[in-house]
Amino acid sequence: MGNSFNIAVIGGDGTGPEVIRExxxxxxxxxxxxxxxxxxxxxxxxxQRYLAEGKTLDDAELNALRQYNxxxxxxxxxxxxxxxxxxxxxxxKLRFGLDQYINLRPVRLYENVTTPIKHKTHHDIDYxxxxxxxxxxYTGIGGSSMTGTDQEVAVQSMVYSYHQVERCLRxxxxxxxxxxxxxxxKGLSPAEKDAGxxxxxxxxxxxxxxxxxxxxxxxxxxxxxxxxxxxKTDYVHVDAMCIxxxxxxxxxxxIVTENMFGDIITDLAAVTQGGMGVAASGNINPKGVxxxxxxxxxxxxxxxxxxxxxxxxxxxxxMMLDHLGLHDAARTIEASKIEVILKMKSMxxxxxxxxxxxxxxxxxxxxxxxxxxxx
Ligand code: IPM
Ligand code: MN
Numbered sequence: 001m002g003n004s005f006n007i008a009v010i011g012g013d014g015t016g017p018e019v020i021r022e023x024x025x026x027x028x029x030x031x032x033x034x035x036x037x038x039x040x041x042x043x044x045x046x047x048q049r050y051l052a053e054g055k056t057l058d059d060a061e062l063n064a065l066r067q068y069n070x071x072x073x074x075x076x077x078x079x080x081x082x083x084x085x086x087x088x089x090x091x092x093k094l095r096f097g098l099d100q101y102i103n104l105r106p107v108r109l110y111e112n113v114t115t116p117i118k119h120k121t122h123h124d125i126d127y128x129x130x131x132x133x134x135x136x137x138y139t140g141i142g143g144s145s146m147t148g149t150d151q152e153v154a155v156q157s158m159v160y161s162y163h164q165v166e167r168c169l170r171x172x173x174x175x176x177x178x179x180x181x182x183x184x185x186k187g188l189s190p191a192e193k194d195a196g197x198x199x200x201x202x203x204x205x206x207x208x209x210x211x212x213x214x215x216x217x218x219x220x221x222x223x224x225x226x227x228x229x230x231x232k233t234d235y236v237h238v239d240a241m242c243i244x245x246x247x248x249x250x251x252x253x254x255i256v257t258e259n260m261f262g263d264i265i266t267d268l269a270a271v272t273q274g275g276m277g278v279a280a281s282g283n284i285n286p287k288g289v290x291x292x293x294x295x296x297x298x299x300x301x302x303x304x305x306x307x308x309x310x311x312x313x314x315x316x317x318x319m320m321l322d323h324l325g326l327h328d329a330a331r332t333i334e335a336s337k338i339e340v341i342l343k344m345k346s347m348x349x350x351x352x353x354x355x356x357x358x359x360x361x362x363x364x365x366x367x368x369x370x371x372x373x374x375x
Contacts (some may be wrong), residue, residue: 027317186195241265242265
């Protein structure tokens with residue numbers, strides 16, 4: 001049915017299930033107001049199951065996920081499990097197996113949220129990072145020999161094919177068009193607007209050292225640039241990117257980068273937008289099954305305390321609806337989020353002025369009464 005969607009829900013470990021509960025509350029309110037249906041299936045692919053059964057995610061389970069319209073994920077990780085086991089065995093297996101080749105991270109500082117960047121406000125921080133999500137160092141290509149001796153050699157390769165680079169850059173160019181189709185990005189000068197530009201795409205790389213990989217990225221970036229004449233193109237090395245993201249975040253509209261650089265700069269970006277309590281992400285396969293998650297992790301210190309901030313998970317729900325084409329519903333979640341954030345004391349766990357479940361209730365209520373209108 002056009003108005004009904006099958007959603008796999010993986011609450012995961014730590015505070016994952018708590019924040020997902022609030023996201024589901026909000027989605028429930030949104031369904032009531034907008035009249036669509038989400039059929040939810042809860043799945044326990046997490047660290048608890050691994051400890052009980054020694055199992056991460058097998059191929060049959062991965063394949064079964066292909067029948068869903070989307071996946072909503074809380075967080076996966078367990079203090080008693082060796083780092084890497086769950087990450088590779090569940091999270092990365094999902095991203096790779098479902099070919100979710102884009103990791104989409106909106107970086108927006110909402111009003112009333114504190115940023116550690118002095119003198120910057122919600123007027124200055126509003127951009128999108130498109131991180132390549134299935135290539136580069138994450139492919140795990142490499143190895144070591146003479147392990148344990150002083151002759152040990154270890155290699156981990158940054159691998160990219162033309163195909164991977166092209167599809168990622170194309171997606172990023174399309175995002176610039178999507179974001180700015182109604183009105184041009186405010187960071188453009190009058191002359192640039194007169195010249196027909198509607199937005200800007202910044203490639204973040206390291207062409208001065210990683211000449212092979214970024215030679216490829218840069219060449220394809222230029223090639224595609226001529227297909228999108230309305231998009232102004234810009235290039236920044238990853239180290240300089242860390243400076244600009246702090247000194248002048250208003251410089252950015254959409255940033256595109258490879259997997260590991262994207263992993264690093266999006267944590268920096270998250271902290272500028274108020275931290276892990278608010279930052280959400282989407283693992284996107286435009287033609288397949290996409291997965292939406294808060295990026296905060298399992299937060300073991302706050303587990304079970306009703307103190308963790310569910311806004312990032314609610315943000316993941318908002319991204320999921322947008323991806324499913326439910327744009328008005330998605331915009332209403334965001335507007336309601338903004339309304340509730342204005343009432344919160346802080347975005348940090350245990351300092352919000354409200355409990356986890358209070359916040360879910362408030363956002364759900366704002367959606368139901370319809371006070372928050374989509375903008
Ligand atoms: C993220 C996380 C993951 C990554 C880890 C948990 C494997 O840091 O989603 O950014 O490195 O991609
Ligand atoms: Mn990360």
